[in-house]
Amino acid sequence: MRNSKTIYILIILFAVALIPACIEEYTPKVEDELSDILVVEGAISGGENTVIKLSRSVELSAESTFNPVFGAVVYVERSDGWTSEPGNEAIIGEYHIRMGELDTSLSYSIVIQTEGKEYRSKPAEPIITPAIDSLSWKKKGDGEPVTIHVTTHDTNSAVGYYRWSYKEDWEIHAAYFANGDYDFINEVYTPYLLDGLNTYYCWNSDSSRVLLLGDTEKLSGNLIYEKKLVTIEATHDKLSYLYSILVKQWTVSKQAYQYLSNLQNNIDEAGSIFAPQPSELPGNVTCVTSPEEVVIGYIDVATVTEKRLYITEKEAHDPARKPEQCKTESVEGKSNMIKLMQEEGLVLLDAAPDFFSATLTERRCVDCKYKGSKVKPDFWPNNHQ
């Protein structure tokens, strides 16, 4: 709910005119910190789409929350006794389970075996997720951000609870296309041309970092209309050439929805004056071998649908986006060129044969790896390398 947060900001503002109310970073002393609570994330979606992530929680003071559980046995169990093959740990802590399509008349649960303990999710019947009707984007005007919205509906149920996640990819170009690179220490020249060695075309990616949830409880139909998922600042690199977003959608059960929205509320609204106190809801995964053990996470059984959207720089052009400012210097003779490279750290932009004359520039202007990588997404719709 936006209400509580905004009201509290207001109160602060009230005080601000005369006195600054202040929010400062603060690490409260928390006794009895806990760590190593098993965290189970994912959904049983059938086909190739079942991905279960296992990790463990860390202490609040820890630098990183990355703490995957590897080497676990993870499989799906059906109410008729059928079990899937154990999942393949393609990436550390991520278990991909291959299975047939979901049978809506049976219920499914996940079974996890790790460190001598067994965990199970509460069996549930599959929910069929409707297709995403559309992904759309809006830009209100120059300088305004681009927002991406999802629209979906479901005629099979009166009230819909949805969860989305997304993966973004975008192409980035360096300011100039350098013809080649010259290694002045080893005196080796590498021509780039268009063979993929270039540092002109790069790609970058990102993915959702919050729980994106929506429901139609208060609406007259099971219709989500242009629900905002992403906001991209007007001059962000993402929109500098070509941008793509792949949105995945799951219908979730009401219980799962409550569990997930509570997680999100706990980190969104905490601390504001009228915010509810944070609280913990039980998930649906329990430890079979020691039932008192707390397990974080909710495993739903639902199919997944997805849709992709592209936005080009031309479509979302913003006059505030200015070309990069680059210093270029022309030089004659190889020794002068090397001298300049050593002294000013410039790199080759263009050169005549045998370096009779050359144009040098800053590295960041010809090397897109400053902002991305050379890993081109396999679905990318152009032939840039």
Add this chain to the structure above:
Amino acid sequence: MINRLLLFLLFSFSSLVNAQEKISLSFQGRPAAELFTKLEALTGCRIFCEQEVADSLFVSLRGNYDSADEVLQEALTGSEWRLSSVNSSVFFITKGQAFITSLPDNYFQSGGTKDSTDYKTQASSLFGMKKEIKATSENRVYEIGDPAVQTIPQKVKLSGIMTDFKTGEPIAGVAVYIKEPMVGVTTDAFGFYSIELPSGRQELEIKGIGMKDTRRQVLLYGDGKLDIELEEQIYALREVTISSEKIARVRGLNLGVEQLKAKDIKNIPMAFGELDILKVVTALPGVKSVGEVSGGFNVRGGATDQNLILFNDGTIYNPTHLFGIFSAINGDVIKDMELYKSSIPVKYGGRLSSVLDINGKEGNKKEFKGSASLGLLTSRVMLEGPLFSEKTSFVVAGRTTYSDWILKKLPEKSGYSNGSAGFYDLNLSVTHTADQYNSFYLNGYFSQDRFKFDEAERYGYRNANASLKWRYLFSQRLTSMFTAGYDHYSYTTRATDNPMEAYTLDFGINQFFGKADFTNYLTDEHTLEFGLNTLFYDLTPGKYLPHGDESLVVPDIIQKERAAETAIYFGDRWEVNPKLSLQAGLRYVMFNAIGPKDYFLYRKGEPIDESTRIDSASAGKSIYKTYHGPEIRLSARYAFSNEFSAKLGFNTLRQHIHKLSNTTVMSPTDTWKLSDANIRPQTGMQIAGGLYRNFDGNAIETSIEAYYKTMNDYLDYKSGARLTMNHHIETDVIRAKGRAYGVELMVKKTQGKLNGWLSYTYSRTQLRQKDGLKEERVNRGEWYAADFDKPHDIKLVANYKFTHRFSFSLNCDYSTGRPITLPVSKYQYAGGEFLFYTDRNSMRIPDYFRMDASFNIEPSHHLTLLTHSSVSIGVYNLTGRKNAYSVYYTSDNGKVKGYKLAIFGMPIPYISYNIKF
């Protein structure tokens, strides 16, 4: 009264008037006073009239007259004044009706007052009459009752009204007592007192807060009436305060009562220089607030909804403006307030923890007065005065804010420069004293708050109260009060951010009440209180409606809730002997939930949960659920001496309306819920005891009070509960048991240049959920700290008067940090970082400390000045300590971080200017 006194004077007069000579007069638009003086000089007659005639009547006369009678007849022609005469030599000028100058035979039996001092000195001046009475009243002996009566009773009843000499307002809390034997009473809210005294010569000591101490000598032959006018003590307010508080605190029967007069709270430093009674309440021992911006307060471990806040009999559901920055009641119209923390008088009920009874002032009956105040954020105006005659007076007051400029000043980038916020409140009260038996009081109150961030999001809430009260004196022993009124609270939220989801959310409480309260001063030993209260609730628990044509929001209206709450009560205050008094009361409360109402049924004997729902039921327009039960009020006092007493109390209470909130402070979107088929009433019990000792001639008061309290069916919420627009709220709340205990120590200095109080409180408040699904029980069903559980608490309020005009005030507040729920672990989920919480309220924010100071300049006391202005300059949070309002973790782009929020994290200087005219 005066007229009557004069009547007695008259009988000693011998009529020696030379009525033969012609009287020659020439007056042109001269005050009647001049005429009367002249006439007396010329004819030797005596003319008695009310001061008003002498001042307000102007006469034009010319010619020769036969008698003084003729002159006066002509002078008064056409005016509302009537002439009566005795032997054509003594004249009375009265309003409306002429005097019957012969007395009824039984006149003296009716309880008149007789002045036995020498009439000649009394009558020597005509127009200085009032002055005379005031000047001699302490030395005069008033005879009460008929001296000729056959047998003078051993004990007689004396009653009357205490009024302010200057304004004619009745004065509450004035102590009237005799020293030997020690018998004393205090006046009620209407200035009425009734005391039983041994017959014969007695000296009445009269001490009132802010009033000059005085005495009256009486010779008692039988029951009678003695009205007393008191003079305001202008300079040394505090010196008098103790006198009556000595009675109140040591001699009084009630435990845990805090009484404050508007004058006492004026000098306490406040944020933004606003006189704020709720903030003063939280400076009292045993009262806590969650944080600086919170209108709600907690009394002895009770929740914020367990306080009955009455303003002129009307219930105030949301006592704050701007979400807690200001209190919703204008400090200018307050006469006094009483906070009952423990012994709640039997005439009140309906809330578990406390009653805060705020009495508005009555208008000045003698002249028009006003005041205005300019603050940084708000302005106030108050006017008072007589209406038509001295019998009727009014007070009208208003307050508003001009805070929009602050929002406008914010940089546009902040996104709030389009916001606006504002509030106002209005008060009106009219008092009419028809005669000595009948008085009428009309009160109205309205407050409105609005706020919007931008066009897309608006909030508003309002309180409204209206009541009419009739006070009737059946006799000197039996007084009664009949009150009828209406209370309203509602709020509206509107969001139009996304046109498809645009909505308006409304909530409202309407309540109609009627009360009949009687006090019977039965004998010296027994004072009885009894009455009937009835209250009809009509709640709109939630209306969620689409806003605009595009909105897809389904209109969702939660069925109305209606209920009647009726109580009869009876209480007896029994003065067993001068040392021991007892008070016992019984209040029987019946609550009827009234349909039409559809509700769910849950499996019996199992926790109420969506999983245990079995059926639904539908009630027609009739009572579908009744709860009833007694409330017991007991207290006892034993006075070891006039300076030292011990008290003990026990009471039980019931509450049928509950606030639903999972925030720790009172929020503008909190809803209230009535008990119904699935929500039981809250019940509570409190045992308290205290020792009270005064030192140094009552200049220093000390007290220690201890209490233990339990609460049943206290509503707490489940994890992840949804409290707005929930059609089956019973599945989202839990029924908790509560317990609270504590000790309050207080030292109060009420006399001298330095005055104020220092208090220390140790208290705990804990809750426990025993029902509910086992796996969902808060903290596994163990005791956990309530949100406002702050064990140690030290408060200091001090005022030092350098001179009568300059004073310095200091206010210090220390308390343990409040409990909060903090995460114990973090983890990765859905690409971001999330937090794992365990036990509710198992940790605390850092301790709280604040010091405020102010310097007050009182007006110059030249009475000739047209206006009197006072200035207050102060600093709130002098040390600039960044007191944590909350400590919390939030996520910033997938990374969680800890933060501390301080609301008033640096010294806030203020200045406020008040003007009286």
